[in-house]
Amino acid sequence: MPVALRASACTSLPGQHLISAVAEQMFGFKTTSWELGRQRSVIELDTPVVTAEQLQALEDSVNEKIRDRVPVTVRELAADDPEVETVRSRGLPDDHAGPVRVVDIEGIDSNLCCGTHVSNLSDLQVIKLLGVEKGKKNKTNLVFLVGNRVLKSIEQSHSTEKALTSLLKNGPGEHVEAVKRLQSSVKLLQKVQEQLGKVGCHYFLGGFCFFLKCFFIHPYRKEGDSEFMNIIANEIGTEETLLFLTVGDEKEAGLFLLAGPVEAVENLGPRVAELLGGKGAGKRGRFQGKAAKMSRRGEVQALLQEFISNQSPGA
Incomplete structure (x- = not known):
């Protein structure tokens, strides 16, 4: 022994x-x-x-x-x-x-x-x-x-507690909640990857111009939140892309996100919120909020397509 x-x-x-x-x-x-x-x-x-x-x-x-x-x-x-x-x-x-x-x-x-x-x-x-x-x-x-x-x-x-405190940037009493949030984020990212990986999970509409492209995305699932939409925006990238996302039921209230070049988002964000009968706020190229009239997403699409057309060379 x-x-x-x-x-x-x-x-x-x-x-x-x-x-x-x-x-x-x-x-x-x-x-x-x-x-x-x-x-x-x-x-x-x-x-x-x-x-x-x-x-x-x-x-x-x-x-x-x-x-x-x-x-x-x-x-x-x-x-x-x-x-x-x-x-x-x-x-x-x-x-x-x-x-x-x-x-x-x-x-x-x-x-x-x-x-x-x-x-x-x-x-x-x-x-x-x-x-x-x-x-x-x-x-x-x-x-x-x-x-x-x-x-x-x-x-x-x-020793484990000290290591977790350093990694999670919070105190021992908050470790469990921090890990739960991380697990939720991982599950959310997996959902995003699943949805982006299936043709039937969402639709992309809109034209392309020489300088800017525009995506309109409405996930087929009703569940989702602001974090969900922001993860998609981060995955796609919005420096040269105007991105409009919504989550929620077509016949009820939902959430929306408009992301893209700062000037475009500052110009279009309040108008998008108005069309959707909602309220929102934004900064640094992101405008998001609640939408009371999700059925009017088509009108938002028309607004953004018109904006894209006006940005095209020779328009």
């Missing part, structure tokens, strides 16, 4: 004894197996469910016993000693010979065990129950850390 794992076993093993004993005393949850992992340890409990309240009560109780500095002693009994029957055990192998080793946590547990133990529960420092996972049929896996593993976990979590 590696040295680091052996050192962890010295605290994780008695920690498991303590957790198993208290879980059975408090809730009747019997331990059917356990695993000493390289990063974390797991106890298999003979119960289909462990509630959050039970988990917290169990963690509070075992840490209270650690603070109480309960002694841990090791003794040997003859295999045929009647007291062996009173000790918590999974049973002895059929070929066992010689005395058996009993580990006592004073007033809490007596267990057959051949592993390395501490002399006092205070040596465990602290126990952290990380949570529960679904186990085998009607079983629950309880994940836990003991002693130095808890400190290492805190150190690792703090």
